[in-house]
Amino acid sequence: MVEMVETLETVAAEFTTPDAVVLAARRVRALGYGRVEAYTPFPLEELDEALARPRPRLPLLVFLAGGGGATLALAIQWWTNAWDYPLDVGGRPHASWPTYVPIVFETAVLCAAAVAFAAVLLGSRLPRLHDEVFDLPGFERSTIDRFWLRIEDVARDEEPALRAALAGAVGLHGLGGAS
């Protein structure tokens, strides 16, 4: 069971069903713990409200990236074809913006997609080589059929209340000192 290192420590609990982990998350949050994280094999929308997560800013970032890409593409096309190296093609205008639209659109999509991809990973501190939860015995089943809950900043004297909140867990582990 839990080993004492300092006054505050991290506790991890393992559950067998998605409903159990959601219920436990709600109870633990009700006890007032702020730093709670769940680990599940598939996305559980119920956890987002149970853990009261703020909305990620990802959509805004992606929108800005798309706008930046579009602006860049428009600037490059206009400057190269209308300003720096104007070429007369059948007497058409040099700055014929309708012909710039396809590349503006494609570049916007490319930049937005690249930023979306990068933001998903970097926002979750990925890629990384190791995570302390990987050291938990049996944690490898969290990508298959087990559901984990990790509670940080647990004081020794709060343990009984926390245990009651985590009723239904098939395993409880201490991760040691404060992080």
Added chain:
Amino acid sequence: MSAAVLAKVRPEGELTDDLLRGVLAPPRWTVAALAVTFAGTLGLFAAIAYTVTTGIGVWGNNVPNVWAFGITNFVWWIGIGHAGTFISAFLLLLEQKWRSSINRFAEAMTLFAVAQAGLFPLLHMGRPWFFYWLMPYPATMDMWPQFRSPLTWDVVAVATYLLVSLLFWYLGLVPDLATLRDRAPTLRRRRVYAVFALGWSGSAAAWRRWRIGYGLLAGLATPLVVSVHSIVASDFATANLPGWHATVFPPYFVAGAILSGFAMVVTLLVPVRRLYRLEHVVTGRHLDNIAKMLLLTSWIVLYSYAAETYAAWRSDDPFERYVYLEARPLGAFAPLYWTTIACNCVAPQLLWSRRARTSPWLLFALSLAVQAGMWTERYMLVVSSQSRDFLPSSWRTFTPTVVDLALLGGTISFFAFLFLLFLRYVPLVPIAEMKHLQHELARERDG
């Protein structure tokens, strides 16, 4: 209704093992199949090497047929890719539950088809090592690409399509790679999967970001698909050749692309579903839905054929009229023309019958017919207009060379090889998404 998307509900552990079986205990035939397709791929690279070292003269192309097999194959392959993105992205936005079990499969198909497509314009340059001349970089030549040409749009569109498809596919794959990391039998394989899983821990925060990001990528990929083939259509539609500049071209190309893409999905899905015993995950309902999409896009294609022919007839332009009303349906291109009509417009009418829609091998045969029909359609379109343009003195017939045929056959082989590699090393059904689907269906059932 939705229960038919998944034939049976199973505990997550059992479901995981079942879906990983193809990777952890690959069927015996995979090695042989990989060897055969790898040999074909070597043939492709031999043809490429010969083309590059000798010159484009080894193809059958010659004035006036400057675009022949190369562009036909390019358009055909990139079209095939479209259904993958369509299934994956568009159906995700529409929250269609039947997409879950086939989306990864379809995206992989897209990726590999676009990779084949990209080879042709590159080789067509004759000096592919100068491909970067198409990019706006500050060159010592003091020149810039000409952005008013659809050919430069194409470069950006195809490159964007390939990269976005890759990111979309890989992002969806990361959680399953983590499952493989935790499930693979040997330490070496665990390490390899661990590298590609990027340290995914499945935390609620990461899942939330993943879902939002994945949804955004789907939202970006959907208009992207429409734009890519519209731009490919503009390659033709901005030219002056008779038979190339109907205004219906962009939507007509997109519909044709999705038709051929869905055909490729069926071509791959029917045997894979059988060989990997996935009938409970890819059910009759999936086949039925795909068949309906085939029928729908087939009608849009039929309408486009009619619209361009009608426009040519009403144009009073003798060259347009000649190409549409004589050269294609009655002249030298008649066999291709009627093959196209039979494969793309007549054969899919079988799908009005529910029995036909749920009979896998009939669908399989039909999908091969559609792919052949889509290829002849592009070939007819590319070659007929160039070999029968304004001056009869410059009329010439195009004949493909052995190298042309080797490149087409070789890309089919290479595509199959890449697809087999995908089946061998990556779970072809998204595991996390299937678990999520089970969870959602259970939630709906219990209210």
